[in-house]
Amino acid sequence: xxxxxxxxxxxxxxxxxxxxxxxxxxxxxxxxxxxxxxxxxxxxxxxxxxxxxxxxxxxxxxxxxxxxxxxxxxxxxxxxxxxxxxxxxxxxxxxxxxxxxxxxxxxxxxxxxxxxxxxxxxxxxxxxxxxxxxxxxxxxxxxxxxxxxxxxxxxxxxxxxxxxxxxxxxxxxxxxxxxxxxxxxxxxxxxxxxxxxxxxxxxxxxxxxxxxxxxxxxxxxxxxxxxxxxxxxxxxxxxxxxxxxxxxxxxxxxxxxxxxxxxxxxxxxxxxxxxxxxxxxxxxxxxxxxxxxxxxxxxxxxxxxxxxxxxxxxxxxxxxx
Amino acid sequence: xxxxxxxxxxxxxxxxxxxxxxxxxxxxxxxxxxxxxxxxxxxxxxxxxxxxxxxxxxxxxxxxxxxxxxxxxxxxxxxxxxxxxxxxxxxxxxxxxxxxxxxxxxxxxxxxxxxxxxxxxxxxxxxxxxxxxxxxxxxxxxxxxxxxxxxxxxxxxxxxxxxxxxxxxxxxxxxxxxxxxxxxxxxxxxxxxxxxxxxxxxxxxxxxxxxxxxxxxxxxxxxxxxxxxxxxxxxxxxxxxxxxxxxxxxxxxxxxxxxxxxxxxxxxxxxxxxxxxxxxxxxxxxxxxxxxxxxxxxxxxxxxxxxxxxxxxxxxxxxxxxxxxxxxxxxxxxxxxxxxxxxxxxxxxxxxxxxxxxxxxxxxxxxxxxxxxxxxxxxxxxxxxxxxxxxxxxxxxxxxxxxxxxxxxxxxxxxxxxxxxxxxxxxxxxxxxxxxxxxxxxxxxxxxxxxxxxxxxxxxxxxxxxxxxxxxxxxxxxxxxxxxxxxxxxxxxxxxxxxxxxxxxxxxxxxxxxxxxxxxxxxxxx
Numbered sequence: 004x005x006x007x008x009x010x011x012x013x014x015x016x017x018x019x020x021x022x023x024x025x026x027x028x029x030x031x032x033x034x035x036x037x038x039x040x041x042x043x044x045x046x047x048x049x050x051x052x053x054x055x056x057x058x059x060x061x062x063x064x065x066x067x068x069x070x071x072x073x074x075x076x077x078x079x080x081x082x083x084x085x086x087x088x089x090x091x092x093x094x095x096x097x098x099x100x101x102x103x104x105x106x107x108x109x110x111x112x113x114x115x116x117x118x119x120x121x122x123x124x125x126x127x128x129x130x131x132x133x134x135x136x137x138x139x140x141x142x143x144x145x146x147x148x149x150x151x152x153x154x155x156x157x158x159x160x161x162x163x164x165x166x167x168x169x170x171x172x173x174x175x176x177x178x179x180x181x182x183x184x185x186x187x188x189x190x191x192x193x194x195x196x197x198x199x200x201x202x203x204x205x206x207x208x209x210x211x212x213x214x215x216x217x218x219x220x221x222x223x224x225x226x227x228x229x230x231x232x233x234x235x236x237x238x239x240x241x242x243x244x245x246x247x248x249x250x251x252x253x254x255x256x257x258x259x260x261x262x263x264x265x266x267x268x269x270x271x272x273x274x275x276x277x278x279x280x281x282x283x284x285x286x287x288x289x290x291x292x293x294x295x296x297x298x299x300x301x302x303x304x305x306x307x308x309x310x311x312x313x314x315x316x317x318x319x320x321x322x323x324x
Numbered sequence: 325x326x327x328x329x330x331x332x333x334x335x336x337x338x339x340x341x342x343x344x345x346x347x348x349x350x351x352x353x354x355x356x357x358x359x360x361x362x363x364x365x366x367x368x369x370x371x372x373x374x375x376x377x378x379x380x381x382x383x384x385x386x387x388x389x390x391x392x393x394x395x396x397x398x399x400x401x402x403x404x405x406x407x408x409x410x411x412x413x414x415x416x417x418x419x420x421x422x423x424x425x426x427x428x429x430x431x432x433x434x435x436x437x438x439x440x441x442x443x444x445x446x447x448x449x450x451x452x453x454x455x456x457x458x459x460x461x462x463x464x465x466x467x468x469x470x471x472x473x474x475x476x477x478x479x480x481x482x483x484x485x486x487x488x489x490x491x492x493x494x495x496x497x498x499x500x501x502x503x504x505x506x507x508x509x510x511x512x513x514x515x516x517x518x519x520x521x522x523x524x525x526x527x528x529x530x531x532x533x534x535x536x537x538x539x540x541x542x543x544x545x546x547x548x549x550x551x552x553x554x555x556x557x558x559x560x561x562x563x564x565x566x567x568x569x570x571x572x573x574x575x576x577x578x579x580x581x582x583x584x585x586x587x588x589x590x591x592x593x594x595x596x597x598x599x600x601x602x603x604x605x606x607x608x609x610x611x612x613x614x615x616x617x618x619x620x621x622x623x624x625x626x627x628x629x630x631x632x633x634x635x636x637x638x639x640x641x642x643x644x645x646x647x648x649x650x651x652x653x654x655x656x657x658x659x660x661x662x663x664x665x666x667x668x669x670x671x672x673x674x675x676x677x678x679x680x681x682x683x684x685x686x687x688x689x690x691x692x693x694x695x696x697x698x699x700x701x702x703x704x705x706x707x708x709x710x711x712x713x714x715x716x717x718x719x720x721x722x723x724x725x726x727x728x729x730x731x732x733x734x735x736x737x738x739x740x741x742x743x744x745x746x747x748x749x750x751x752x753x754x755x756x757x758x759x760x761x762x763x764x765x766x767x768x769x770x771x772x773x774x775x776x777x778x779x780x781x782x783x784x785x786x787x788x789x790x791x792x793x794x795x796x797x798x799x800x801x802x803x804x805x806x807x808x809x810x811x812x813x814x815x816x817x818x819x820x821x822x823x824x825x826x827x828x829x830x831x832x833x834x835x836x837x838x839x840x841x842x843x844x845x846x847x848x849x850x
Contacts, residue, residue, distance in 0.1 A: 182410065182411070184408075185408060185410050185414075215400075228401070228418060229404065230413060230414075231410050
């Protein structure tokens with residue numbers, strides 16, 4: 004009740020936002036800004052205020068890459084849990100990401116059931132300190148992106164590292180045109196292992212003369228802008244038809260689930276769901292549906308993800324197979 | 325020196341006119357001064373407002389430059405272009421995408437080494453930015469671009485502590501800009517370069533000479549403008565200058581319009597004053613002059629006649645009263661003259677016979693003597709005495725004697741000519757002074773009288789009193805003085821009369837030069 008009263012005090016604007024949260028299926032907004040503002044507010048104020056208005060909801064928040072997956076299978080998750088599922092993380096931007104996922108997981112409580120999703124593995128220390136439980140979902144290849152008009156299509160793993168380190172600064176050195184390389188990096192989640200650290204383990208090792216971006220969207224934009232750019236991002240990204248980017252093969256290996264599975268593609272990261280140490284049954288049910296459900300596996304194929312768990316062979320799945 | 329009423333009135337009128345003209349002249353000059361002074365203040369304050377507006381525009385443009393400069397992506401892209409050496413495609417696209425909306429004329433991005441990263445075609449602008457780039461981190465300056473005077477705001481770009489170069493935006497100060505500025509301020513805006521008007525809100529002045537004077541004025545196309553220079557940021561050494569000006573002609577137009585009206589009123593006022601002055605002079609001066617003229621005549625002894633007029637004012641009444649006074653004086657003078665003549669007559673005539681007395685003889689004789697001498701005539705003196713007059717008195721009494729004297733006098737008057745003088749010089753003695761052109765004229769007259777006397781007796785109460793007369797005739801000697809001539813005349817006539825008496829009375833005896841007396845009777849003469 005306390006939260007309800009508080010939410011009323013927020014006034015009309017915030018009230019509209021909370022009303023949006025209550026909708027079973029949110030309408031598609033013309034611009035991303037209202038959604039972003041809502042997320043920021045929700046993050047700042049804490050999710051309970053929003054969730055509390057409907058105890059039937061299961062709320063998740065976190066990295067954009069994981070959101071794409073959860074959002075794609077939301078119907079199945081709701082069917083599996085019988086609960087309404089609300090997800091935050093559509094927009095890839097500063098302030099929403101793995102940290103938001105951790106925060107959402109920690110806020111889980113009876114009648115306020117939340118979970119998070121992260122795009123990189125958590126350290127043992129972080130898991131322990133925050134009393135978290137990690138539910139691995141899939142491995143995601145990290146794409147090495149260049150603009151589509153770049154004649155270079157393949158580089159070696161070492162060349163990638165050399166380029167990111169700054170040892171190679173011209174495409175000519177990797178068989179491309181005489182054009183200085185514009186390096187674009189997104190060195191997020193610096194305290195967590197994996198992801199970009201598979202390219203170079205430490206941020207300090209990256210070339211100084213680079214463009215640092217804060218989101219995957221900015222990364223894609225930079226690659227679009229510079230004909231000689233090179234950057235990195237997870238494969239779970241909805242590229243627009245107008246995007247002029249392409250992923251390089253590394254050592255001649257394409258960034259696919261198969262190549263991850265066989266270990267030939269070197270750069271990847273771990274997508275996981277996370278909860279606190281006392282997730283509710285429905286949350287567990289939801290996550291397990293994500294881990295083992297057919298829908299998730301289908302989405303994984305779409306984005307070249309390598310699921311961390313085998314497909315649960317339900318009757319319907321078996322029939323499909 | 326006599327200052328007449330007309331003189332004074334004319335002087336007052338002229339003084340009034342001069343006062344009016346001076347007042348109006350002073351008022352005009354004062355109003356002109358006030359208007360120009362106020363205009364001067366307004367021009368200064370307007371120039372200050374324009375300076376403030378210009379400063380705001382400079383700040384706004386500088387703000388735009390700083391917005392561009394502070395954009396992280398611009399910095400990153402510029403870094404990549406300037407330091408990493410990529411082509412400028414991304415930077416150009418980003419600049420266009422992110423800041424293409426900025427209301428600027430030109431924008432360039434220039435690296436520290438002078439390389440133009442964006443806007444390579446703007447070499448002139450780049451050259452100026454390079455000069456300023458070395459001296460400050462940001463600023464505004466003006467320069468003469470290909471299209472005209474441009475306001476340039478530039479800001480140095482740093483990325484992660486590394487100086488990359490500068491971004492510059494320009495705003496073209498073209499005719500539209502000037503017009504916008506003019507709408508804010510009124511007046512005229514001139515952009516001047518090297519003493520000539522390069523651009524102006526006064527289209528006809530473009531290309532004209534523009535040489536400001538130290539007193540804040542300039543003459544453009546034969547018209548004076550009061551001007552103030554607008555202060556532009558940055559060094560002005562080679563940049564054109566912007567001036568705000570107001571036309572003196574336009575400032576004073578309203579005053580001039582009013583001055584024409586005032587001049588009209590002035591002329592009307594002057595004419596009115598002149599008319600009033602002339603009317604006063606005419607109404608007052610004319611009767612006064614006439615009065616003065618009459619007074620002068622009166623003072624000289626005349627009593628002129630004045631025609632009275634219909635009294636319409638005090639002056640007319642005064643004039644009429646003066647005329648009445650003159651009329652009264654004239655009447656009094658006539659009375660006096662009559663009285664004087666009567667007195668004079670009494671003094672020179674005998675009251676019984678109404679003939680001149682002896683005293684008048686003394687007065688008249690010199691004139692008569694002179695007249696006869698001047699005309700070369702003879703002046704005869706006829707001395708007459710009634711014969712036996714004592715016996716008449718004794719016989720008829722004094723009344724009878726008086727009647728004889730009266731009858732005798734009447735006969736003398738009736739017989740003598742008008743220019744003859746008849747005197748009673750004694751009891752029964754009479755003298756006639758008579759001018760003739762010959763020696764015998766006097767004697768003939770005397771004889772004629774003797775004869776009439778003898779035949780015309782006097783009468784008293786139906787009593788006839790017969791009488792005769794004896795006469796002595798002499799002639800005046802022109803060689804003597806009047807007094808001596810009279811004495812001699814009387815003396816000779818008396819001698820001749822005595823001779824007539826002795827000779828038997830009732831006869832005329834003339835005195836001759838040979839000392840002898842010749843009796844002159846009617847018979848003898850004939």
